[in-house]
Amino acid sequence: YDLYDAYGDNDTDIGRRVGAKKRAAAENIDNLEFYYTLKGATKTLTPANPNDIRSVQITILARAGHEDPRFSNSKNYTTPSGGQWGPYNDGFRRRLLSTTVKCRNMGLYDRHE
Structure with missing residues (x-):
């Protein structure tokens, strides 16, 4: 899965590649994070060895389909990894x-190693 503009409407969407084409799975997604907990409770955004993954914390920042002219969004969003969006x-x-x-x-x- 990755973020891209599926329909050319300047709205970011989550999608995945199916054959040669990308297919949208969700619309109006501003950001996406996969935060992995590894063997030994280490946490990372980029696991070196997939066999060490014990859990994945998936975070998305979804956006309304239309702007509200009476609302101003100046908020920062903090991800589980400590990243800042906004x-x-x-x-x-x-x-x-x-x-x-x-x-x-x-x-x-691991129990038998």
Whole structure:
């Protein structure tokens, strides 16, 4: 998955490649973060060894489809990794959403090493 403008409307969308084409999965997404917890509880944005991943915290910053002329958004959004998104200084309302996905069965072989 990555962020791109799927429809040429200057709105960022989340999508993935299906064959030779990219397909939008969600519209009006300003940012996306994958924050990994590794074996030993180390956290990183860029895991060197996928076999060490124990969970992934996925965070998206979603934006309303239309600007509200009576609203001013000057907020900074802090991601779980400590990254800062914003301020956008526009009339769009946004929501920061985050969830953790535990990677089931990862590390089963660690007990025998």
